[in-house]
Amino acid sequence: AWLNQDAAQPPASEVLFGKTWNLHIPTGRVFPATPALFTTSALNFDYNADAPAPERWLRFLAQLWDDDPESIALLQEWFGYCLTPDTSQQKMLLLVGPRRGGKGTIARVLAHLIGAANVAGPTTSSLAGPFGLQPLLGKSLAIVSDARFGGDAIQTVVERLLCISGEDALTVDRKFLGSVTLKLPIRFTFLANELPRLTESSGALTGRFLILRLTKSFYGQEDVGLTEKLAAELPGILRWALEGWMRLRQRGRFVQPASVEDAVRDLEDLCSPVGAFVRDRCIVGPGCSAEASAVFAAWKGYCQEMGRDHTGTIQTFGRDLRATVPGLRVTQPRLTGGRTRWYEGLRLADGAGGSCHAPY
Known part of the structure; x- marks a missing residue:
């Protein structure tokens, strides 16, 4: 947020904070970082308008979804959405697929893009704990690997996810500190081998999920250095993600790929x-x-x-x-x-x- 806002300054919600330079995303205008613009999260590198296209990253995605450009487009928009402080879409991403299917690589690249200091890594069980929300404070992205929605505390997890994704204020208990009541401006990305079974009759939570389904497994054929190779393309991946954000902004909402219509129905039925x-x-x-x-x-x-x-x-x-x-x-x-x-x-x-x- 601007500490001294005036009409000439772009809205803070439209600014991408880099290492030494900031970018006004809609106009592409770059301006130096200033103490007058406060943020709790920033990228570890600066935007480069001349960065080459991320060819290896695009080949990787085409390998995962060779006949499904809608899924790639949704992922592109989600990456761009996670770059901004905007949570108005009130959505969470659910990546579902077999082991060694690419879910973890996508999540690691997203974490590299957002910056490790801005990412939390809770588990579904930790979210239900008395201090389970404390690690989310000051973070813009939560990546839940191997998401398992089960156990006695699942109803607490459902309630908290509804509050957070719905931009509602909730009280966060902090260990050895006083509790705070606030809105958590954080986006959730879940990785799972199967669709979650939630107990939520109204369908409110299932309607918050965007689903991307992976169908291939590369078990036994893993490229152990792939994440590092893709991380070398981060400036290009940033440009790619910003294109997704612009498309999302023009349309005004996310669109589920046609390939997951049956998965959406299955999730609704399970829940x-x-x-x-x-x-x-x-x-x-x-x-x-x-x-x-x-x-x-x-x-x-x-x-x-x-x-x-x-x-x-x-x-x-x-x-x-x-x-x-x-x-x-x-x-x-x-x-x-x-x-x-x-x-x-x-x-x-x-x-x-x-x-x-x-x-x-």
Whole structure:
């Protein structure tokens, strides 16, 4: 941030801080570092407008996604996004693929680009700890290698990721220091061998993930010096990343590659089985209604078909159903035989136990 802002100075959010020079990204104007512009993170090198194209890096990406330019474009935009203090997209990157598939190399190059002093390396389990957020203070990027979303504390991890990626303020407890309440301007990059299984019925967290899927493994064929070779191209990779940032800025949002549409759906189903049930077995819309007991019976049958052992109670199912279907209402009309619970705004696709007309 500028300590003494005036109209002639570019917005700090559009400035890339180098070792001795700063770059105003939209205009390409370079100006010397100044004590009047405060930042907690900067690159370890300066921007070079004449840097050659990163040929080895581009060949590496083409090897990973030889028929998927959309995935390369998304990675390019993510690299550029991580260079700035902007977190307004409220997204996290999830790299999924087999071992020795390129995930670690991509993460190491990104860390080199951002600067080691600006990168945190938490684990999913450490994020749930009482002081798990303290290492994120002052960092602009968190790289979670070998991300494993499981264990008793997973709900705490989900809550914290929702707060951080959603730009919400939260209280950070610090060991031997007082706690602080602030927004953490940090972007998360997760590396995983498989899609995570999260318990989050509303789908809010799954909607925060951008997914890049790697399908090749180079196990037994590793180039152990590849990271160093790619790091030699950092000035060119920086120019490449800035092109991605400009494209993202013009479009205004990230776009998931078409190649991961099924992965996005799988992630949603893993995180919210009730959401998958609604998509496969229900019709949602105004005027639709269904008896709660009939919907729960259909849910139990669906779980049996899918090999899911735990169906929960009708109460927990109703809670998850309301989180999945915005605007769903529960009523208890007086019908023949007494009062029964009905859902308004949803019916079973086969018409059992409901209709698209009010039952009363």
